[in-house]
Amino acid sequence: MALQVLVFIVHVISLVRGQVSYSIPEEMPKGSVVGNIAQDLGLDLKRLKSGNGRIYTGDSATYIELNKERGVLLVKERIDREAICKQITPCALHLQIILEDPIELYSVNVEITDINDNAPVFKTNEMKFEIIESLLIGARFDLERAIDNDVGVNGLQSYLLNPTDNFALKSSGKSSKNVEMVLQKSLDREKQPQIALTLSAMDGGDPQMTGTMQILITVLDANDNAPICSQSLYKASVEENSPKGTVLATVRASDADEGLHGLIQYSIANAVDGASELFEINDHNGVLSVSGNIDFEIMHAYEFDVRVTDHGGHSDTCKVIIDIIDNNDNKPVINIMSKSKEISENSKLGTVIAAINVQDADSGDNGNIRCSLLDADLPFTLRSESNSFFSLVTDNEIDRERQSEYNVTVLCSDEGVPSLSSSVTLSLMISDVNDNAPEFEKSAYEAAIVENNKPGLSIFAVKATDADWKQNARISYMLEDSMINGVSVSSFVSVSADSGVIHAVRSFDFEQLKDFNFRVKAQDGGSPPLSSNVSVKIIIQDQNDNAPQILYPVKTSGSLVTELVPRSADVGYLVTKVVAVDVDSGQNAWLSYKLQKGTDRALFDVGAQNGEIRTIRQVTDKDAVKQKLAVVVEDNGQPPRSATVNVNVALADSFPEVLSEFTDFTHKEYNDNLTFYLVMALAVVSFLFIVSIIAILSVKCYRWRREQMFYKSNGNLPVIPYYPPLYADTVGTGTLQHVYNYEVCRTTDSRKSDQKYGRSCSQSIISLDPAGTLPHAQKGVASADFDEQVRKP
Ligand SMILES: *[C@@H]1O[C@H](CO)[C@@H](O)[C@H](O)[C@H]1NC(C)=O
Ligand SMILES: *[C@@H]1O[C@H](CO)[C@@H](O)[C@H](O)[C@H]1NC(C)=O
Numbered sequence: 166m167a168l169q170v171l172v173f174i175v176h177v178i179s180l181v182r183g184q185v186s187y188s189i190p191e192e193m194p195k196g197s198v199v200g201n202i203a204q205d206l207g208l209d210l211k212r213l214k215s216g217n218g219r220i221y222t223g224d225s226a227t228y229i230e231l232n233k234e235r236g237v238l239l240v241k242e243r244i245d246r247e248a249i250c251k252q253i254t255p256c257a258l259h260l261q262i263i264l265e266d267p268i269e270l271y272s273v274n275v276e277i278t279d280i281n282d283n284a285p286v287f288k289t290n291e292m293k294f295e296i297i298e299s300l301l302i303g304a305r306f307d308l309e310r311a312i313d314n315d316v317g318v319n320g321l322q323s324y325l326l327n328p329t330d331n332f333a334l335k336s337s338g339k340s341s342k343n344v345e346m347v348l349q350k351s352l353d354r355e356k357q358p359q360i361a362l363t364l365s366a367m368d369g370g371d372p373q374m375t376g377t378m379q380i381l382i383t384v385l386d387a388n389d390n391a392p393i394c395s396q397s398l399y400k401a402s403v404e405e406n407s408p409k410g411t412v413l414a415t416v417r418a419s420d421a422d423e424g425l426h427g428l429i430q431y432s433i434a435n436a437v438d439g440a441s442e443l444f445e446i447n448d449h450n451g452v453l454s455v456s457g458n459i460d461f462e463i464m465h466a467y468e469f470d471v472r473v474t475d476h477g478g479h480s481d482t483c484k485v486i487i488d489i490i491d492n493n494d495n496k497p498v499i500n501i502m503s504k505s506k507e508i509s510e511n512s513k514l515g516t517v518i519a520a521i522n523v524q525d526a527d528s529g530d531n532g533n534i535r536c537s538l539l540d541a542d543l544p545f546t547l548r549s550e551s552n553s554f555f556s557l558v559t560d561n562e563i564d565r566e567r568q569s570e571y572n573v574t575v576l577c578s579d580e581g582v583p584s585l586s587s588s589v590t591l592s593l594m595i596s597d598v599n600d601n602a603p604e605f606e607k608s609a610y611e612a613a614i615v616e617n618n619k620p621g622l623s624i625f626a627v628k629a630t631d632a633d634w635k636q637n638a639r640i641s642y643m644l645e646d647s648m649i650n651g652v653s654v655s656s657f658v659s660v661s662a663d664s665g666v667i668h669a670v671r672s673f674d675f676e677q678l679k680d681f682n683f684r685v686k687a688q689d690g691g692s693p694p695l696s697s698n699v700s701v702k703i704i705i706q707d708q709n710d711n712a713p714q715i716l717y718p719v720k721t722s723g724s725l726v727t728e729l730v731p732r733s734a735d736v737g738y739l740v741t742k743v744v745a746v747d748v749d750s751g752q753n754a755w756l757s758y759k760l761q762k763g764t765d766r767a768l769f770d771v772g773a774q775n776g777e778i779r780t781i782r783q784v785t786d787k788d789a790v791k792q793k794l795a796v797v798v799e800d801n802g803q804p805p806r807s808a809t810v811n812v813n814v815a816l817a818d819s820f821p822e823v824l825s826e827f828t829d830f831t832h833k834e835y836n837d838n839l840t841f842y843l844v845m846a847l848a849v850v851s852f853l854f855i856v857s858i859i860a861i862l863s864v865k866c867y868r869w870r871r872e873q874m875f876y877k878s879n880g881n882l883p884v885i886p887y888y889p890p891l892y893a894d895t896v897g898t899g900t901l902q903h904v905y906n907y908e909v910c911r912t913t914d915s916r917k918s919d920q921k922y923g924r925s926c927s928q929s930i931i932s933l934d935p936a937g938t939l940p941h942a943q944k945g946v947a948s949a950d951f952d953e954q955v956r957k958p
Contacts, residue, residue, distance in 0.1 A: 183271070184272045185200065185205045185206060185272070186273070186274040186276065187238065187273065188275070188276040189275060189276070189278070190277070190278045190280045191244045191246035191247075191278065192244065192245065192282055193240045194240065195239075195241065195243070196239050196240060197239065198237050198238070198239060199229055199237070199238035200237065200273075200275075201235075202238050202271075206262075206271050208264075210234070213231075214234075215266060216265050216266050217264070217265050218231060218264045219262070219263055220238075220263075221261040221262075221263050222259075222260060226242070227241060228241055228243075228244045228258060229241055229258065238260075244277055246279050246280075247315070249277060251314075252314075252316055255276050256278075257276040259272065260273040279315055279316050279319055281319035281370025281371065283313055283315045283368075283374070284313065284374035284375060285313040285321045285374065286311060286313070287311045287366065287376050288309060290377070290379060291378065292308065292364075292378060292380045293380075293382075294381070295382075295383045295385055296382055296383070297352075297384070297386075297387050298352040298353055298355075298385060299389060300352065302350065303348060304347070304348045305346070305347050306345060306347075306348075307343060307345055308344040308345060308378075309344070309364075310343070310344050310366075311366030313366070313376075315368060315370060317369075318370065320368055321368055322368050324364060324365065325366075325367065326362055326363070326364050326380075327362065327363050327365070329349075331350045331351075331352055332346040332347065332349060332362065333349045334346050335347050346364075346380075353389075354384040354385065355422070358383065358384050360382040360384065361380070361381055361382075362379070362381075362382065363377055363379060363380070364378045366378075386422050386423045386424060386427075388425075388426035388478075388479065389422065389426075390420055390421035390422045390475075391481055392420040392429045392475045392480065393420070393473075394416065394417070394471070394482070395418060396483060397483050397484065398483065398486065399453075399471070399484070400486050400488070401413040401485070401486075402487065402488040402489070402490055403490065404459075404490045405460055405489050405490065405491060406459065409454075409455055409457070410454055410456075411454055411455040412452055412453070413454060413455065413487060415453065416446065416483060418431070418451065420475045420479070426475055428476050429451075429473050429474065429475055430473070430475075430476075431449070431451040431471055431472070432446065432472050433446055433469055433470070434469065434471065434472040434482060435469055436469040436470075437469070438467060439457075439464075440467040442456070442457045443455065443456060443458070444456060444467070451473070453485065461528070462495065462526045464489060465489055466486060466489060467486070467487045468486050468487075469484075469485055470483065471483050471484075471485055491528050491529055491531050491532075492527075492581075493530075493531035493579060493582070493583070493585055495526040495527045495531075495585070496525070496579075496587045497525045497534045497536075497586065498523065498524050498525070498587065499521060499523050499575060499577055499587055499588070500521065500522045501519055501589065501591070502521065502522050504519035504520070504557075505517075505518050506593070507593070507594040507596050508559070508593065508595060509595070509596045509597075509598055510563045510564055510565040510600070511563075512559055514558075514560060515560070516558060517556045518556075518558065518573075518591070518593060519591055520557075521547075521554070521556065521557065521575060521589075522553055523554075523555065524553055525579050525585075527579060527581060530579070530580040530581055531579055532579060533580040534553065535577065535579075536577040537576055538576070539575075539576050544559055544560060544561030544563050545559055545560060545561075546560040547575065555575075563595055564595075565597050565598070566600075566601060569595050569597075569634070570594055571592070571595070572590050572592050572593075573590065573591045573593060574589070575589050575590075575591070576588040597635065597637050598637070599689060599691025599692065599694070601632040601637075601689075601695065602631070602689070603629040603631040603687035603688065603696065603697055604629055604631070604632075604697060605627060605629045605699040606627075606628050606629065607627075609701070610625070610699060610700070611701070611702045611703075612667070612702075612703055612704070613703075613704040613705070613706050614669060614673060614704070616673045616674050616676075616707060617674070618672055618673060619669075619672065620672055623666045623668050623669075624658070624666075624667045624669055624703065625666070626667065627642065627660070627667065627687075627699060629697065631695075636690040637689055637690060639689060640665075640687050640690075641688050642664075642665040642685055644658070644659070644684075644685060644686070645683065645685065645686050649683070654681075655670070657671065657681065657683075658683065667701065675705045675706065675707040675708065675749070675750065676707075676710075676750075678705055680704040681702070682700055682703075683701055683703075684698045684700050685701055686698040687699075707750045708802075709749055709753035709803060709804070709806060711748045711806065712747070712800070712807060712808050713746065713798040713799065713800050713806065713808045714745060714747065714748070714808060715745045715798060715808050715810040717741075717742070717860075718812055727814065728741045728778075728812060729817060730780065730814055730816050732788075733784070733818075734780055734784055735780075735783070737779050737780065737781070738779060738780045739777055739778070739779050740778040740779060740812075741814075743758055743771065743776035743796045743810055744776060745758075745776065745808060747800045749802060752800075752802060753800055753801065754801075755800060755801035756798050756800055756801075757773050757798070757799055757801070758773055758776040758797070758798055759797050759799065760794060761796065761809060762794075764791070764792040764793050764794070765792060767781070767782060768782060768784070768792065769794055771794075776796070776798070778794065778812060789816070790815055790817055791813060791815055791816075793811060793812075793813055794812040794813075795810070795811050795812075796810050796812060798810070
């Protein structure tokens with residue numbers, strides 16, 4: 166500084182005479198010496214004092230004062246060049262130094278030189294810009310200029326922009342009025358939405374001074390970025406039948422832009438196979454969801470694109486693959502391809518009843534089907550022919566008689582969880598085969614019928630059942646042909662073919678036939694027919710239909726047997742024995758004897774059981790020669806039947822006596838032709854006598870034979886029928902049977918009409934008259950036959 170001042174001083178001196186010029190820099194401290202005026206003007210210090218030298222500035226402020234003692238000019242006040250001269254250069258203070266005594270005027274010019282005391286200054290310290298990022302390079306922006314009050318080299322010299330990534334400063338130095346910045350590199354809001362720059366203004370002083378200003382740039386968005394999917398492929402899976410609204414995935418996309426430029430809209434694109442009906446995407450948030458009925462059975466997977474678009478038209482697409490997961494939503498479907506309505510009960514095992522096809526639209530386990538029969542006990546089984554074909558076959562015996570109809574339920578279920586199933590019921594009829602024979606309800610039948618029935622009377626019914634059906638169970642009854650006593654059974658009984666009722670064909674006679682057996686066959690209507698038979702026994706019950714028959718004394722027409730009783734006979738003398746028989750049996754054949762009337766009832770009596778006529782008192786001379794007795798024989802049936810026999814007894818010691826008496830008898834009865842009848846009577850008596858002799862001999866002979874037989878069999882002969890002791894004859898005393906047996910022969914022999922049946926007694930069986938009109942005599946033979954039969958064992 167001192168050096169500078171010195172230079173100025175030298176300069177002033179050299180230029181001005183009578184006039185002094187000084188040059189001082191501004192802003193010198195107070196009291197600083199501007200110049201030695203006394204010396205420069207050649208004035209004496211005394212003159213200055215005496216002349217009362219002073220400085221005159223007129224109205225101007227006095228920055229400088231005169232020091233008279235020293236004769237120098239001093240800085241009185243701060244001198245600011247900028248305040249005094251603004252930008253005018255050079256800047257000088259014009260002073261007048263006035264001296265008095267004499268008045269002298271001296272001009273003093275004090276030039277104020279600039280020092281760099283002002284920095285460049287911006288009016289505002291901040292500028293704001295909003296610039297769209299898409300702005301083209303080369304765009305200009307006018308900037309505020311800075312102001313530096315200093316002049317010259319101390320004035321504003323240059324600007325500086327920092328940083329200069331995007332913008333460059335374009336200014337033409339000092340001369341340029343404008344300061345501009347130029348876009349030299351594209352802006353990118355997405356990288357740098359705000360840019361801060363500093364503009365510096367610099368002067369040329371030393372030291373240099375600067376002023377700064379902030380430039381704030383807000384980068385406005387341009388739609389310069391396309392939205393971008395965050396994944397190029399989205400995969401999702403969804404179960405079929407998922408409800409609408411089920412979220413599958415969220416497609417995400419980003420757009421670096423902001424605002425509408427960054428607002429992304431999602432949409433489904435390139436959808437085929439109806440995917441656009443099944444899926445929807447929320448256009449704002451990209452949530453992909455179900456919007457329709459998804460059926461795995463239609464499509465197993467869908468593929469489509471999602472397009473993301475911003476509001477400026479930029480877009481991107483990403484691929485979406487949605488796999489559909491099968492759900493077990495389809496029941497197995499059972500189709501019956503063919504079936505039999507009916508099978509025969511004798512069908513072979515393995516007979517196919519139905520062919521079945523089963524399908525399930527699901528896949529995997531959901532479509533794996535298993536079929537079975539609902540009722541495992543049925544005689545059928547399901548045979549798997551292939552994956553989806555089954556046949557229903559018989560696997561056990563089928564018996565229509567056990568079950569004639571089956572409802573076979575086939576149940577098919579898949580292996581899904583939970584499993585779905587469906588079933589079908591086949592009804593199957595079992596047709597009948599004639600495999601059951603009729604069966605009688607009893608293993609044997611026995612029935613009784615009272616003799617003397619009406620022909621055609623129904624006795625009872627046999628019944629058979631057949632487990633088969635209809636025709637195979639239609640039973641016909643028939644007689645098995647057999648012979649009863651040499652006669653076909655059909656002449657005894659008949660069977661009603663439909664009802665099994667057994668009818669008597671004829672009237673039965675217990676005395677001929679006590680029972681008989683035959684077989685009835687039941688036959689069904691099958692082809693071939695099956696049959697079974699059962700034995701039937703018919704027992705004929707006795708009725709008191711026969712009166713006792715008097716065998717002795719024999720009643721012959723017109724003549725009478727006369728028993729001789731010696732007058733000397735003792736009491737109890739056996740006059741004779743009335744022999745009677747009753748072909749009935751049991752009670753009906755129990756006979757009792759009674760004296761009905763007699764010439765002298767006190768003389769004779771009849772044994773009630775044995776029919777023996779005995780004297781019950783001594784015969785006296787007063788008793789008449791001829792005595793007439795009537796003996797009645799009665800059986801025990803209900804009602805009883807009886808027979809009466811007249812017995813003539815002669816009380817005489819000799820035959821002539823008797824004869825005369827009997828002549829009397831006949832004389833009385835037959836008055837006419839007396840002689841003729843007498844001769845006839847004699848002949849008859851003689852004949853009867855001979856007959857009696859033969860009869861007695863025969864009886865004797867028979868008894869002898871019986872006794873021989875009795876001894877041989879040790880007396881163990883059963884005596885049937887049973888007679889109560891009162892009525893029974895013992896074997897030894899001559900039973901009724903013996904006499905009867907004998908008498909049968911005799912009787913049959915004596916009846917002329919029955920001669921064709923006459924057989925010897927030893928022949929026990931005779932053929933029966935088919936017409937059923939046998940006379941009593943022959944019934945007797947049949948009875949005898951019975952007697953023989955029971956003795957055979
Ligand atoms: C079979 O089904 C039919 C009809 O549903 C029924 O009338 C019949 O009684 C059933 N049969 C058997 C043996 O269950
Ligand atoms: C009667 O049935 C039996 C079996 O019960 C049989 O042995 C017999 O041959 C049958 N008789 C006739 C004549 O059919």
